[in-house]
Structure formats: structure tokens, C-alpha cells
Amino acid sequence: MxxxxxxxxxxxxxxxxxxxxxxxxxxxxxxxxxxxxxxxxxxxxxxxxxxxxxxxxxxxxxxxxxxxxxxxxxxxxxxxxxVETNLYAVPNQDSLIDFLTYRLIMTSSGIEFREVEPAKYNLSNCSGVLLTDERVLxxxxxxxxxxxxxxxxxxxxxxxxxxxxxxxxxxxxxxxxxxxxxxxxxxxxxxxxPVFYEPTLLLYYKSPNLGSYALTMVDGPLCSIYPTDEVDVFTLSSVTHTPLANFATMQESRAFLNQLSHDTIHQKRRLMEAEISKYYPGFVDDFEYIEPQLSIKTKIIGATDDxxxxxxxxxxxxxxxxxxxxxxxxxxxxxxxxxxxxxxxxxxxx
Ligand SMILES: Cc1cc2nc3c(=O)[nH]c(=O)nc-3n(C[C@H](O)[C@H](O)[C@H](O)COP(=O)(O)OP(=O)(O)OC[C@H]3O[C@@H](n4cnc5c(N)ncnc54)[C@H](O)[C@@H]3O)c2cc1C
Structure with missing residues (x-):
């Protein structure tokens, strides 16, 4: 048939x-x-x-x-x-769960990883780090x-x-x-x-010396650096600063993005760079800002982590x-x- x-x-x-x-x-x-x-x-x-x-x-x-x-x-x-170096790091203060609980949840989910020392990767304020096999699309x-x-x-x-x-x-x-x-x-x-529509802001950066590298801070309202399919180009994302607003329709979200000012993007950039620098102190030296990425996420109302x-x-x-x-x-x-x-x-x- x-x-x-x-x-x-x-x-x-x-x-x-x-x-x-x-x-x-x-x-x-x-x-x-x-x-x-x-x-x-x-x-x-x-x-x-x-x-x-x-x-x-x-x-x-x-x-x-x-x-x-x-x-x-x-x-x-x-x-x-x-991604050659793909790190998931748990901060010692800002995470919703502690490192041991995080590691236990991942172990019981049957996902493979290796525990590594935060200092080896020049990370600060972290209680534990996992080296993972996660990939880039x-x-x-x-x-x-x-x-x-x-x-x-x-x-x-x-x-x-x-x-x-x-x-x-x-x-x-x-x-x-x-x-x-x-x-x-x-x-x-x-x-x-029931869903809502969330206009989002990620930031593109160039970093010529890092190779294939990703750092994700977990768990909760934290930030991450991830590579793209372009050599030496990365995105910076933040659970707190990436969402810009929320709307009942896709059209309203699109209209909001169309009138987003350079000033707003600049302010967000400063906040996101300050946030990542707490864990990766060399961020502003290692990464050069390129441009924003604007998009829209459709999210289920009430299912915050689903x-x-x-x-x-x-x-x-x-x-x-x-x-x-x-x-x-x-x-x-x-x-x-x-x-x-x-x-x-x-x-x-x-
Ligand atoms: C900031 C951000 C970061 C994310 N990070 C990740 C990540 O790291 N990994 C991950 O797995 N997922 C991530 N996601 C989620 C991921 O982007 C989505 O799950 C995925 O792209 C959804 O694909 P889709 O095909 O459903 O939607 P879309 O890619 O939005 O495709 C829908 C298409 O429908 C078209 N369309 C709409 N209306 C009509 C119409 N009336 N007629 C014809 N065409 C129409 C649109 O033009 C569009 O091309 C992220 C999302 C955002 C916003």
C-alpha cells in the first residue's frame, strides 16, 4: 500500500x-x-x-x-x-545538584564518560568534570x-x-x-x-588555538561553549541569558527578534562572557567575538527540563x-x- x-x-x-x-x-x-x-x-x-x-x-x-x-x-x-575534548563540569556552588549525584545519574543511565581533573583543563570553581563522547552536528x-x-x-x-x-x-x-x-x-x-515560543540569542566566537573543544556547565541555569561545523568557530550559550522573552505565537517571537537592538545584544554579551569567565577564566583572551545567532525555541509550558x-x-x-x-x-x-x-x-x- x-x-x-x-x-x-x-x-x-x-x-x-x-x-x-x-x-x-x-x-x-x-x-x-x-x-x-x-x-x-x-x-x-x-x-x-x-x-x-x-x-x-x-x-x-x-x-x-x-x-x-x-x-x-x-x-x-x-x-x-x-569533539576531541568535550567536558561537562559541575560548579562547586551554582549547580542544582552536586557532582557525585550528577555522576551517579549519568552512570545509571548507561552513558560512557571518564572523570578528569578540573585543573588539567584550566577550569575554576568546579567540583568535578566528565570527559564525554558527545559529538557536534x-x-x-x-x-x-x-x-x-x-x-x-x-x-x-x-x-x-x-x-x-x-x-x-x-x-x-x-x-x-x-x-x-x-x-x-x-x-x-x-x-x-500547551507551548510558548522563546526568542533566543547565542553568540559566535572564533578561537584559533583550542581545536575541537566543548565545555558545558551543569546542572541548572548555567552556560556552555560548543564547536560548530566551521573550524575554530564556537557558540556561547547561557541558560539564563540566551532566552530573550516568551510569547504565545511564533509570529510575535519573530517580530521581537526583528526589532532587537545592538545595545541589548551587547549587554547580553557582557553578561554571558562574565558568566563563562567564572569557570573558564581565560575566555576573553582565548575567544574573539564574531556575531550573534538569533533563533526561536518552541517549549512545552510547565515541563522545564523536558x-x-x-x-x-x-x-x-x-x-x-x-x-x-x-x-x-x-x-x-x-x-x-x-x-x-x-x-x-x-x-x-x-
Ligand atoms: C538556541 C537553540 C539551541 C539549540 N540547541 C540544540 C542542540 O544543541 N542540540 C539539539 O539537538 N537541539 C538543539 N536545539 C533544538 C533544535 O534546534 C530543534 O529541535 C530542531 O531544530 C527542530 O527542528 P524542526 O525541523 O522541528 O524545526 P525547524 O528547524 O524550525 O524547521 C521548521 C521549518 O518549517 C518551516 N515552516 C514553518 N511554517 C511553514 C509553513 N506554513 N509552510 C512551509 N514551511 C513552514 C520553517 O521555515 C522551518 O524551516 C536548539 C534550539 C535553539 C533555538
Whole structure:
């Protein structure tokens, strides 16, 4: 049995779901409002292939990350890269949990790491540090790979403005499909889970002498440095200073970012540099500021540490509430299972 799918959104979720369904023999069309893939959150984030170290307080997120990390490497072996020195450090005062508890949670989650000395890495005010195998996502390469895999199925620069459901089909901008997958991270359909939209600010820096390096302070309202797919270029992020506001709609968030002043960005930069310097005292000497990265996060109301993925079905329309990038598999598998149940069929998996 073959189905025609319309996928709305050309980010990590839309591209992965579309490419997977295409390779299973389904007919797929991807509608992306922008002129190129990964124009929104998927191209503007911290590019971390999470393994679970970030989520000491959400078991569901940690388990999805651990499993998603392994599946990601298996399925997309060329789309992430090892970070040679990838440190997770627990501050001795500002963390919500102490180092021993943090280490115990990670050990019991079955994630591998090695404990190292903070002084060896010139870190201050830390009670313990783990050296991890977490990787960096290669975003530009992913954009190219999906552009090739989805050749003939991509409708770039085409915004979806209407969906009309009929008894045996569903129309997207007047075109007929069997199913629609909304992978816009809450940009198009509203989700049945209450969410808010958070405009975010990360900062790009250059550091020619560090090589492949990442430092994440855990657990709680702390900060991190992470590499990008560009050599010597890093992002600086802060749980406290990265979120700029919160809004009920994506449109309001976008309008807020469009009028963000240089002064606000400059003030935030000073706060973020002061914050990271407490643990990495050489930060301002080692890193040269380049520019801001502005983006929007869709977050579930009330689930402060939950970044897992949810999929809802409304008639012939699936709505994906993205987690992090490692949970793309959960989204595609869940949609397939729902289709199998509805049609009493079994789709052969790759
Ligand atoms: C600051 C920040 C840091 C983050 N760091 C990480 C990290 O380190 N690791 C990690 O795993 N995750 C991270 N995330 C989360 C990650 O970015 C998201 O999970 C992921 O990008 C979501 O992908 P998506 O495809 O669902 O959404 P998007 O990438 O936003 O894609 C949705 C697409 O839908 C399109 N669209 C919207 N409406 C329409 C319409 N009507 N018609 C056609 N197209 C439409 C948009 O143009 C967009 O391209 C971070 C997010 C932010 C904001």
C-alpha cells in the first residue's frame, strides 16, 4: 500500500521524516517556506548531538537522547563529528545538584564518560568534570545531503497556508495527499500540548588555538561553549541569558527578534562572557567575538527540563512537537506506527 505524504517544514524533522518515508517507497512532497533547508531552528542552534549529559533532571529526555545518539551515528554516520575534548563540569556552588549525584545519574543511565581533573583543563570553581563522547552536528553537510536525497520532492519558497481534510484525503494548498506531517515546530498548526515560543540569542566566537573543544556547565541555569561545523568557530550559550522573552505565537517571537537592538545584544554579551569567565577564566583572551545567532525555541509550558519529542494525530494530519535533533527517529517511527494501526498494515522498516 502506498501513500502520498505532504511534509510541512524543511528542518531536521521534516527532512528526516520525508527522506525515511521516501526510502520506504512512499510519495513525499516537502513544503518549505524559506528558499533553503534548515533556515530556522535547525540551522540556528548549538549543534550538539545530545547524549543525555544535559538532562540530569529528565529521565525521559535522557533515555531518548542516549538511544537517539546511537541511532543517529548509525543512520547518518557522516553528519556528526567527534569533539576531541568535550567536558561537562559541575560548579562547586551554582549547580542544582552536586557532582557525585550528577555522576551517579549519568552512570545509571548507561552513558560512557571518564572523570578528569578540573585543573588539567584550566577550569575554576568546579567540583568535578566528565570527559564525554558527545559529538557536534555537521549542519551544512546535512543540508546538502537532504537536498540530494529529497531531489524532486522539495518545494522551497512555498508556504503552506491552507489544509482541508476530506473523508479519504487531505488537501494542502489545494493539492491532494493521503497524510500531512506538520514538522514546523509549532510554526503552522497549533499543537495539543500547551507551548510558548522563546526568542533566543547565542553568540559566535572564533578561537584559533583550542581545536575541537566543548565545555558545558551543569546542572541548572548555567552556560556552555560548543564547536560548530566551521573550524575554530564556537557558540556561547547561557541558560539564563540566551532566552530573550516568551510569547504565545511564533509570529510575535519573530517580530521581537526583528526589532532587537545592538545595545541589548551587547549587554547580553557582557553578561554571558562574565558568566563563562567564572569557570573558564581565560575566555576573553582565548575567544574573539564574531556575531550573534538569533533563533526561536518552541517549549512545552510547565515541563522545564523536558526536551523530548511528542507526536499527535488529528484525522489525516500528524503534528510533531520536536524535541532535540536526536529525537527525529522517535517522530518518524511514531508516525509510521500510527499509520500501521489505522490501516492494519505492517510497513517494512529499513
Ligand atoms: C538556541 C537553540 C539551541 C539549540 N540547541 C540544540 C542542540 O544543541 N542540540 C539539539 O539537538 N537541539 C538543539 N536545539 C533544538 C533544535 O534546534 C530543534 O529541535 C530542531 O531544530 C527542530 O527542528 P524542526 O525541523 O522541528 O524545526 P525547524 O528547524 O524550525 O524547521 C521548521 C521549518 O518549517 C518551516 N515552516 C514553518 N511554517 C511553514 C509553513 N506554513 N509552510 C512551509 N514551511 C513552514 C520553517 O521555515 C522551518 O524551516 C536548539 C534550539 C535553539 C533555538
Amino acid at each position: 502506498s501513500f502520498r505524504f505532504a511534509v510541512i517544514g524543511g528542518g531536521w524533522y521534516g527532512c528526516h521524516i520525508a527522506a525515511s518515508f521516501r526510502s520506504l517507497g512512499f510519495e513525499v512532497t516537502v513544503f518549505e517556506r524559506e528558499e533553503r533547508l534548515f533556515s530556522r531552528a535547525s540551522g540556528n542552534n548549538q549543534f550538539r548531538l545530545h547524549q543525555g549529559f544535559h538532562y540530569a533532571r529528565s529521565y525521559r529526555t535522557r533515555v531518548q537522547s542516549r538511544d537517539g545518539y546511537m541511532r543517529f551515528i548509525e543512520r547518518y554516520p557522516t553528519l556528526s563529528e567527534k 555537521l549542519t551544512s553537510k546535512a543540508r546538502d545531503v537532504f537536498s540530494r536525497r529529497l531531489e524532486g520532492a522539495l518545494r522551497l519558497g512555498e508556504e503552506v497556508t491552507s489544509i482541508v481534510e476530506h473523508s479519504d484525503s487531505i488537501a494542502v494548498n489545494g493539492e491532494i495527499f493521503d497524510y500531512v506531517v506538520d514538522a514546523t515546530w509549532g510554526g503552522f498548526s497549533s499543537i495539543d500540548i 526536551r523530548s519529542c511528542y507526536v499527535s494525530k488529528f484525522g489525516r494530519r500528524f503534528v510533531v512537537m520536536s524535541g532535540k535533533i536526536d529525537t527525529i527517529f522517535y517522530a518518524s517511527e511514531t508516525i509510521l506506527s500510527m499509520i500501521e494501526a489505522e490501516n492494519e498494515i505492517q510497513v517494512a522498516r529499513l
